[in-house]
Amino acid sequence: MSPTAARITAVDTYDIRFPTSRELDGSDAMNPDPDYSAAYVVLRTDAEDGIEGHGFTFTIGRGNDVQVAAIDALRHHVVGRGVDELCADPGTLNRDLIGDSQLRWLGPEKGVMHMAIGAVVNAVWDLAAKRARKPLWQFLADATPEWLVSQLDFRYIADALTPDEALALLNSGREGAVEREGVLRERGFPGYTTSPGWLGYSDEKLSRLARQAVAEGFTQIKLKVGADLADDIRRCRTARSVIGPGIRMAIDANQRWNVGEAVEWTRALAEFDPYWVEEPTSPDDVLGHAAIRKAVAPVKVATGEHVQNRIVFKQLLQAGSIDILQLDAARVGGVNENLAILLLAAKFGVPVCPHAGGVGLCELVQHLSMFDYVALAGTTEDRVIEYVDHLHGHFLDPVVIRNGHYAAPTTPGFSAAMRPESIAEFTYPGGTFWAADLARQGLTDQKGAAA
Amino acid sequence: MSPTAARITAVDTYDIRFPTSRELDGSDAMNPDPDYSAAYVVLRTDAEDGIEGHGFTFTIGRGNDVQVAAIDALRHHVVGRGVDELCADPGTLNRDLIGDSQLRWLGPEKGVMHMAIGAVVNAVWDLAAKRARKPLWQFLADATPEWLVSQLDFRYIADALTPDEALALLNSGREGAVEREGVLRERGFPGYTTSPGWLGYSDEKLSRLARQAVAEGFTQIKLKVGADLADDIRRCRTARSVIGPGIRMAIDANQRWNVGEAVEWTRALAEFDPYWVEEPTSPDDVLGHAAIRKAVAPVKVATGEHVQNRIVFKQLLQAGSIDILQLDAARVGGVNENLAILLLAAKFGVPVCPHAGGVGLCELVQHLSMFDYVALAGTTEDRVIEYVDHLHGHFLDPVVIRNGHYAAPTTPGFSAAMRPESIAEFTYPGGTFWAADLARQGLTDQKGAAA
Structure with missing residues (x-):
């Protein structure tokens, strides 16, 4: 078979769960006991190069099997596609997945089904970047503005961003890109x-x-808040006294509050000079965030890790609801939609500070911020990527932090691939860790009912 | 075992699909070939009365298995609960399901996981109303305002509706309720x-x-639009000439347009006097609907069948985005959340005209409108429930239409139960219809991949 005839031969899925709840790592006001998990997908081809595309949805435990089932439901759109065509134009698959009318009913473009699309689309970009022998950030930064615009779905956002505006933003983003790439490296x-x-x-x-x-070179830290005000006051005071006035301190309520509570609580913590208040209320509440932002200034308002798609981001920007846009690599429909969101942010002049942590979210999202710096926003001023020191060792190309900075990846792809031995150990419920754990508890058939 | 000790013993799920795509019934601009389906759930108890609770999520085919998996993921919250406590306070289970922090990550409160919660919560209300020997509309209308308020989750809506306001609306809704119940019957x-x-x-x-x-007594019809403007002009002209000026004609774009397109297209059809334009754009676009509404008046703007939760409805009302609120019984988190939405609509003075059709949506949603009429809004002026003559024969207590009106159900419960023989025939892929159909196609193991 000639290389040009290579096709996608399989879309393999894995339910991978890490028992993080046993350590209280990752605990916040809404998520007391997460088991950080991934609904993981591998695209296999019959190309001679043996290159695979990897992607995943991050979840926090129960329901990871539902997420796997959602990825499985997309399989028939992918198997049999030509690898060259797919990698030359991921946008076509992206539109086909979003446009599947029967599956669309389950969203549209939100929740389980949309995150499944994101996992598959991200796996295609991983495959495309690997075949181009570039880390994804560079693959994107090297692409022509015209081609990048062709990758966007302007449906439902054209009132805020036209293809011509997107092209102009990307063209002006190219000025100085070579120098910035050097700085980034x-x-x-x-x-x-x-x-x-x-x-x-x-x-x-x-x-x-x-x-x-602070000793490691970070210029910003973040505290979870929202469970108990007296505790939060004490913890913010403690943290501020340790880091001093020159380090930024963000606070994060993980959607704990109503609009009025968010305003009161944030004001009560204002004396500790929080830089932003994150997820003060429901991620769906565009107007609520706008009201909170007005009331708590100069504390900035940030959200995005649970914002379901470009349409809600569009409105958060249109309504002046946020000072900081927190992109997530695995919540929306994948790289194509995240390009649209980066362009919306650039149009409205709002800095992007991605959400990360979890399983592999740091590995993925660094590529999007680095592309944004090199070829779109053109600055790192007021821009930082969240970093959490969790579970990186399970990845083949883990993030590298030096002096509080993410080092630019040099390995081709999207840094999405997990180590095979981690997959073998933490696949649920049959992997070696879970099989032993369930046997210890006398449970041998608990699929979908862990915890 | 005494009756008071009765518990939920099983949460059984069924993937039920009707091959409607073969007839083009249900085709619209976004959904060319739906296979109307239900992810169906039955709550079984060990009570001596043998009463079960039935509920479902409506889907349009592929992905119905994902929806079933989502309902399965909720099972551990339900099995073992005391039946009396559950029926006396469905709100506690409702909050527990929404509050499952691990499953919440998959939404929150949207898409597949939230619809699964709706199916289970609706099944509890079916059980509660059956045990009270009342149709659900009457069960709700007979409840005290205080108890109804206790069933609501005010999180994220308290800035628009407080418990005190809800109580006042329900108290004033009781005035004249006895007379209205007579009119309804x-x-x-x-x-x-x-x-x-x-x-x-x-x-x-x-x-x-x-x-x-018109001959059957309906005073409003609806046309699907949005695929081709010339066709729509011809079809609207045809329909208007047949029904005359005195019958209302709504048009429904099923989210086909961007904001600008919605305005242009609606204006192009304005000469045929459409009463409302439905789903002109993405259901997520609160600000987009507000812009469209301003531009197309006096044509009214309606949406709701895909609105994911009370938080988005709240904003559609706050922003003045809609003239008509189209409640759906099986899209949001069930009766508890729909009570909150009815109260929000009452607070903002916007009439509720529910979405129905599909599989069993007419059967369910009539109860909510009838409660709204008897004990909350207190009027049917400018209020109509969608009716589509599809698949009612599969239900044990199908809707009855007389002179263009839904007859008030008298059978206890939520009218959600399907006939056992329909379940046996259309369960996918093992039911008698699908097994024979798949065998005819030489496909015997196609779970999740029907097209």
């Missing part, structure tokens, strides 16, 4: 760390990790 | 019909069905 992209601020940690651990974060 | 609740207007129908069939609709 040398210095990396700024990060900030949430590691000190989980709700489950003692004040001593908070202090120690905050001090360590 | 005698006359029913007004319906309108979409049966003439599917895109796949010929002009001859459109004319014939429109004429028939």
